[in-house]
Amino acid sequence: MLFKATAQKTIIFILLPLNALLCIQAVQYKALDFLLLFAILCSFLSLFLRYEFQIDKDTLTYRTYILRFKVYAKTVKPRDIKKIVFKRLSWKTKLAVVKVENGWNMRIALFNPPNVFKELETFAHEYEIDIKKTSDYKILNKTP
Numbered sequence: 001m002l003f004k005a006t007a008q009k010t011i012i013f014i015l016l017p018l019n020a021l022l023c024i025q026a027v028q029y030k031a032l033d034f035l036l037l038f039a040i041l042c043s044f045l046s047l048f049l050r051y052e053f054q055i056d057k058d059t060l061t062y063r064t065y066i067l068r069f070k071v072y073a074k075t076v077k078p079r080d081i082k083k084i085v086f087k088r089l090s091w092k093t094k095l096a097v098v099k100v101e102n103g104w105n106m107r108i109a110l111f112n113p114p115n116v117f118k119e120l121e122t123f124a125h126e127y128e129i130d131i132k133k134t135s136d137y138k139i140l141n142k143t144p
Contacts, residue, residue, distance in 0.1 A: 001119055003111035007049030019043065053111055055119050058127075060098060062106045076100050078127035084120060088136035096120050 022036040045066055054061040060081070064072040082099040089095035089109050094117055098106040108116060124131050 001055050003053045003055075003108075003113065003116045003119075005051045005053075005109075005111045007046055007051075008110075009047065012043055012046060051111070053106070053108055053116065055116075055123055060106065060120075060123070062108075074103065074106065076106075078123075078129060081127075081129050083130035083132060084124050086117065086121075086131070086133045086137045088134060088140055092140070094137060094140055 019036065019039050022039055048067045050065050052061075052063045052065070054063075059075050059077055061073065061075045063070055063074075076098070080101050082101060085097045085099065087095045087097065093109060096108040096117055098108065098120075100106070108120065121131065123129075
């Protein structure tokens, strides 16, 4: 099953003060022009980030796109997964971290449809992958 998410637009608001500071400094130091352009480019590209997480019969695939271009993809098999940790990300948001043997862990949050956590838990039970649920996550599951 394929799950999709987009980047949080609030990252732009974090980078805007950085851009403002760089604008002020760029007037005095011409060497900072490159940093200013880089920060503006990062701010602009972050508007077009999107993520896909796919649960297949025997693999988990995580992909990152900027516009239509794939910039990152990772596919793991059940034997490469150490464990899956279910956590609470914010007041009402769940997070799952798929801890892998080699490379970066997969962070699963804010994907649609929201049954991604049930599907991931089913995948873990099917392949006997260790699961850890924090107490905060268990509280989120109890609420309607």
